[in-house]
Amino acid sequence: MLQDTIAAISTAVGEGGIALIRVSGPDAVKTVHQLFRTKADIRTAPSHTVHYGHIFDPRSGEKIEEVLVTIMIGPRSFTAEDVVEISTHGGVISVKKVLDLVLQQEGVRLAEPGEFTRRAFVNGRIDLAQAEAVMDLIRSKSDKAFSIALKQVDGKLSRLIRELRQTVIELLAHIEVNIDYPEHDVEEMTNLYIKEQCFPLIEEIQRLLKTASEGKILREGITTVIVGRPNVGKSSLLNALAQDNRAIVTDIPGTTRDVIEEFVTVGGIPLKLLDTAGLRETADVVERIGVERSRGALQEADLILLVLNQAEPLHEDERELMESLHGRQVVVIMNKTDLPGQLDPEEISRLVPSAALVKMSVLQEQGQEQLEKAISELFFSGQLETTDHTYVSNARHIALLKQAMQSLEDAVDATESGIPIDIIQIDVRTAWERLGEILGDSAGDSLIDQIFSQFCLGK
């Protein structure tokens, strides 16, 4: 922890037009080089130069973000170590993606609270008089980080990780007992056995990682737009959603429209409603559907709530709009069920096969449950109700889970190349340690405890 390579987002989250990721330590340049495509090779670039390029995922080759990379070779840097700073466009998602990638590189870990400052101090960059202040900073930051970390590992996730770890440690103990008690009559540990034990673990971690993207949705809200012809009940729907769910309203002063986004929760799923100001303009007589003003919002949205007045036949505009929504996540709300119906649900399904149909009377507060169900089914393939979903949302957790999975995959590879069990054990142990870091558990003597509680050993 003295001189390994560390990384963290060093701008306040959610503020400012750009975000900065700082990487410091002996492997800083090498690490960023692995992810960064630019004209010059930054490994040989002079100190204090800025490079334009893109961050790529080295595994998939996917382009992640357009960035500026600044190289500062130690000791002429904040920490007096080699420092690379990656400037990304502001916005939580892109900066987190880049940090995720950095943390997945070998030998890099997330900086501890106050660690850049501590390094700067230890390396002589900060004045002696500030020592106490630095210690205060570390204490307060780490206490805060600790309480945040506790909140981030929710009960379900920590229980799952604990179960995973328990399976891993039983496997480890089994390997160890074969090594330390070679003449003992326990089941012989073979490469095949290890491999078979690793597969379900890898699958489970993969499943957890899949929830990472869903977890992000949960945290940030599903980008949603409500569309429909005038007077079909859009505003009423918005009001109903907002009131019933105690919406969080973001005020952006200085605009003529008071509100451009609203957050509501429907059936536990947060929705970020776009362009709600438009919906509130009751005097907008010439409103046309799905074009011009709403077009931007429609493009951006992950979820489209199309409101129809089921008491009236389908309008040409509506038909046109529906045809353009092929393949999108759509919920068609057939509003005003308090009035006699004129709409044919089959026609709607023909027009937008991917759509879910919900009959509602917003006015009479009917059908909200069906709407909630439809939304959750769209996003979680209906699994939300039946299985216990656990969400991994924290960049650090994602990185650690990926590292744990990688170690288990390495172990499987090793079993296939006929590597001896005591060496495969190194990979399995790494997986166990990474999972432990998520919970803040240190290795300690628990492996030894496990060996002696699992196996009957004696002289």
Added chain:
Amino acid sequence: MSYDAGQFDVIVVGAGHAGAEAALAAARMGCETLLLTINLDMVAFMPCNPSIGGPAKGHVVREIDALGGEMGRNIDKTFIQMRMLNTGKGPAVHALRAQADKFLYQHTLKQTIEETPGLTLRQGMVEELIVEDGACTGVITKTGAVYRGRAVVVTTGTYLRGKVIMGELIYESGPNNQQPSIKLSECLRGLGFELARFKTGTPPRVHGDTIDFDKTEIQPGDPQPKFFSYETEFSDNEQLPCWLTYTTEQTHQIINDNLHRAPMFSGAIEGTGPRYCPSIEDKIVRFADKPKHQIFLEPEGKNTSEYYVQGLSTSMPEDVQLDILRSIPGMEKVEMMRTGYAIEYDAVVPTQLWPTLETKRVPGLFTAGQINGTSGYEEAAGQGIIAGINAARKVLGKEPVIIDRSQGYIGVMIDDLVTKGTNDPYRLLTSRAEYRLLLRHDNADMRLTPIGHEIGLISEARYERFLQKKDLVEQEVKRLKAERVRPEDENAQAMLAEGGSSPLSQVIDALSLLRRPELSYAQVERVCPSPLPLTEEMKEQVEIQIKYAGYIEKQLIQVERMGKMEKKKIPDDIEYQDVHNLSSESRQKLSEIRPLSIGQASRIAGVTPADISILLVYLEHYNRVVAARG
């Protein structure tokens, strides 16, 4: 009633496996050394199993030998069986295990001690430590002999306030009915040491002529025995087999029926026993669903009929022990010669020691072996040699020797003990080492012989041989890297086909060939023989270094990272009360353990990374202030 009995540099109390190594090391380093034991016939006695080595333990014996200690040489002279264990696994966990002729073992070691210049062996029970101005300056025996010394190493094994328990029978005793050491325990308590109460046990011994070996499975030694010592080249010791049998349902029934008489469960035993060698009654209660347990019958020597019944450690009453034995196939008519027993004893809580094994409380006083809460001859000997070395270094005015966790199991063990302490008798396991791949049986000399040489325990001639070996191994690795194997080479293609390895389509270097998991050095050697005069041992080194290079490299990187923390020393006058912002738990733990380095501090349970960060900043502050004062 006391009298002046002489002046020494180093005094060692106790001549078991720890004491013997400590005394030999100190004397060989040029210190006038006294070795005291309660009973001269018990020097290097094996009160429990007649065997040495196995995983981690065998590694320690190799390390002792690489440092210039005696255990490896002594077992090589006196073994009656030698087996390399774990040969189907990776090279790091190959482990040599010997059955000893336990009588020959102790007599041979006693003779070595007697013949060592500068080493005085004497019978006497130490009852008091002389402490003047806070430092230990000598010992007083029961007979009133006052020995003065500049450093004292206490290795009391299980003798300290020892108590033997056999069913309802409990009496004060050391192991094997030896006199216990009562007053020394009181003296240590009087000096302010915190003592723990530990327990261990041993199985009964039986007469070999009354065993029906036909009902057991033979466990022979290796036809080509390997040796513990790097100095041993040849042995014509005759090997004796061990025998395997199992407990039966009847055995378990007898134990269950007599549990009310078992001191383990009646509350008669208060000491904490080792988890890894529970008594048979413990095993049957804790693992009730296991239908049978292994029992190994091990000969105790060439000139005795006694057999050690491994797996049957017990403190049941004598009559129950006999019933248990006779319920086991092959022992239906067995005669029991010695009864198994449990023994309770006092140990010093090892967090009261520096990593040098000197006590923090009393400078000049060192402790080693079971008194430090460990179990096992090898663990004792490993600490013994370090305590002996550091007692001698202290007398000679030299820097102490601390083996790093990346240098040896001895280092792992001592660091664990003094940093974390132990709740039950500590046994070494390979899984305690984080750098297992580096701490191999084969490379103990590479790791420790330079240290042994530097401190004067390894002779010039042996060091020369070591350097030569090292050099030849390096040369051979280079040669393999340069050597080209061509696809036209029919010999090579044939070897590959035979070894189940894919054929060559282009030129490849021999080193890459050896990296293939399915090929061995012996196979590669057939294709491109080495012009160097390599021994089998050297070839093994080459093979391991090349085959596991990737994994070894990974561990070396970890060692390097951790090494920076180990090198960051904490000054001994640091006051943790002055360090702002440490959590109170850390402050208390740090004040108690007084770690020598940031690395050691980071391993203390309860000290968080944030505390380490704060400590680093404080140290920087401290160093700058000290530097400014000049």
